[in-house]
Amino acid sequence: MQRRRLLQSAALALCPAACEKKRRSPLPFATLADLTSMIQAEQTTPLLLVEHFLERIAQIDRSGPRVNSILELNPEAKTIATTCKPGLLHGLPVLIKDNIETADAMQTTAGSLALRGHKPKRDAALVTRLREAGAVILGKTNLSEWANIRSPNSTSGWSARGGLTRNPHRLTHSASGSSSGSAAAVAAGLAPAAIGTETNGSIVSPASACGIVGFKPTVGLINGAGIIPITHHQDTAGPLTLTVRDAELLMQVLAENFTATPLPDILIGARLGVLRTQSGKHPQVLALFEATLQKLRDAGTIIVDLVELPNAREAGALAWKALLIELRADLNAYLEQRGGDVRSLAELIAFNEQHRDTEMPHFGQEFFAQAEQLGTPEIIAAGQEARKLAMQLAGPEGIDAALKAHDLDALICPTNDPVGLIDLKSGDTNERVASTPAAVAGYPHLTVPMGFVDGLPVGFSFIGTANDDAHILALGHHFEQLTQARRAPAFSAG
Template sequence: MNRRRMILSTAAATLGPASCVRTHKVPPLYSTLSTLSAMLKAEETEPALLVQHFLKRIAEIDKAGPCVNAVLEINPDAQRLADSAAQGALHGLPILLKDNIETADAMRTTAGSLALRNHTPKADAPLVTKLRAAGAIILGKTNLSEWANIRSPNSTSGWSARGGLTRNPHKLTHSASGSSSGSAAAVAAGLAPAAIGTETNGSIVSPASACGIVGFKPTVGLISGAGIIPITHHQDTAGPMTLSVRDAALLMQVLAKDFSVDLKPDALKGARLGVLRGHCGKNPQVLALFENALEKLRAAGAIIVDPVKLPNFREAGANSWKAMLIELRTDLNAYLEQRGGDVRSLAELIAFNEAHRSEEMPHFAQEFFEQSEKLGTPEIIAEGETAREKARRLAGPEGIDAALKEHRLDALICPTNDPAGLIDLAKGDTNERVASTPAAVAGYPHLTVPLGFVDDLPVGFSFMGTANADAQILALGHAFEEITFAMKRPQFLPG
């Protein structure tokens, strides 16, 4: 008789034939959603124990110890929710949300800004409704680059007036990147098995790669954007940030309508992958990791087409930025007005920040907000619509799609990022290379998977595809993950 059976048999004999006792395990650190789900189904643990485990981890790692400062707010109802979690694909699994995703509960939704701290949303964002219906427990909200990093060109990623500064758990002196800084750092630090971030341009894939986890930006529109504090609806999307591609796929099947994915172990065999040499950067250590990964891909049966040029990407990016500043005013005004509260327009938000300058602007100002506020005339809005149409066309059909078609490719690949830079609140971000703009402007899927480390800092590997190729991109990323095994636990190095 094995030890587990002996324990259960002894307990049953002690309590009588009608009683049953099960031992519940504390989950191993850095357990994936898939692992935790299997433990729950086998009754080796229970939702309440998982919540207790991660709350303890947050107290020890996030609020004390290394002080990563990734979690902005704990859901005070998390323990109660664990006792009544719905049955479903995510039953009993704790998940964190970026603090620009609305929840109608005891928590705030503020985009890290003090301007929104006194007024709660009227309803859950649709994606939150789906998570709850699938049995997920909303554990809390994560810190972010305030207003998703659209306030100033001199901002520091991971800083918000409400949440302070989130640090990279691998090297605490270095940036967690942004704007989903807290979501990435929390998952990397083992504070939750998964988090939901958002991206307009790089805000999922950049912090995910910088913190050494999986990040997936889906095709814009697959996940409802309602209930997410906006920058521009043309590029904004939520997406999963996880410890494995399998977990990202699991979340996508909950968050996106009629979404399914087959994670075949041989997905790379015969796959044609185009190397975006112009987006790989010049860091020799990153390039060495990338070349090693290419050899592993070839050994797995992938056909590597190298190099592949991405046409029109600079012009697409310039037109997108022009449109985005115009769309910011329109979309944010509409959001703030329907939400209600003390601040109901971008103009009122700018005034609030000026009135609370010592709290809101101790390190950087609000130049982008001020610039956007001036772009509200009908003529300028029409110019923005023209620029947006051109950006989407150049980035999508005449950009990514053209490159895929020319070389008969299944996906485009490159290193996601160069290692994150040092945090310097006085000077702002150091703006290391991140390959995010083409897929972001096109609204196409982009997956980053851990590639390796340079000077103790993570580097990611990117897969980009055409619109609605999300399942294929996830399948390629999963197969890549299986042959590289590049994820490592953070060491919380002091510098």
């Protein structure tokens, strides 16, 4: 290691102009594909990339605008950059949400003080895959504590351990949740990509709110071992990136069985069904959506309007009934096997009460308390029946039925309405996000930047059937090439 550093210092002394050019080469918003090309062309190195992003984090996340998206930096990042394996992600910095286990110098806490000091014994399965593909784990991102399942009055992007993450487009506004830090960091150019998790909206909502790409894959496609759970029926990790192509690249690494399918001109003749019931009533969002639909028509896409999504409301209600029951069971199992001072939901509730000043200064733990009461055999059996019916109604009798009725390639709608002002006293303002149908069904959902309303990003959603992930990503890639809607954040103070 010392010899490598001496050689780098000697090279800088011999060719300062050329090497300095290399240091300037990585742009804040260079994509994974861009950076791979630069490494292969010897225009940069993994170590220079890590140094570049660490400098930007210091300038933007820790000071300056203070987006506050990153909980903890990996002290081994520079060392890893000099020894990382060859692979699809060789030398590329990636951030990881703090509810995904890493067995290294960093903590894994879901933003909670209760899990500090008790590190996981092994990497999450997806982290192992990232390391084997040559990625450099740059750090852990902040999140809505416990992935936003503690209280109905929570503020997205806040955790007791990490404080508040802000939207890089407008710092006074929400970054949304629960993968708020992952989305905000990528949007701010602090890393080319991050890994988030979603149970219902926690990837697509912050991605759309922060103006980047977010992909929630089919549940089960990415191994969930080592992710702090809410419910295994809906939980999944997924990529947050600057482009759809980068999300596709990450899926090739993260997923157990995923093959990208290059499909030229896929929008020509594609049949996309508009879900008006999921599109909301915000006039500016709907106007932007209509303009985008016209671009698609002009590109040769067939837009099928007024597609009905059967059973959506009933499926969502049943899934929620099951979710808190599943939360208790899945979280108890996780905490018990992990060890530490808190080994059950009941002990976690007690910890929060004992540390109320630091853990609950803004909102409580009503959902935790409710879930803890849902452990009788009768309640568990009722939850299992509710989950089974919810998945049937949302999937085969919901999304699949809508796709088949109109011979559609995908369902579409605006992902979100513009996010609201941050208000820690009152909690989230709960703007519309079209996430529940795909979340309950466990089906793929991609959001791609569509444009801006009053300076805040709005996304465009593609929803497909189970395991149609590659097709959905291909549609999103060509949509992205057509619309070119992403833009750098302004870090506006108001």
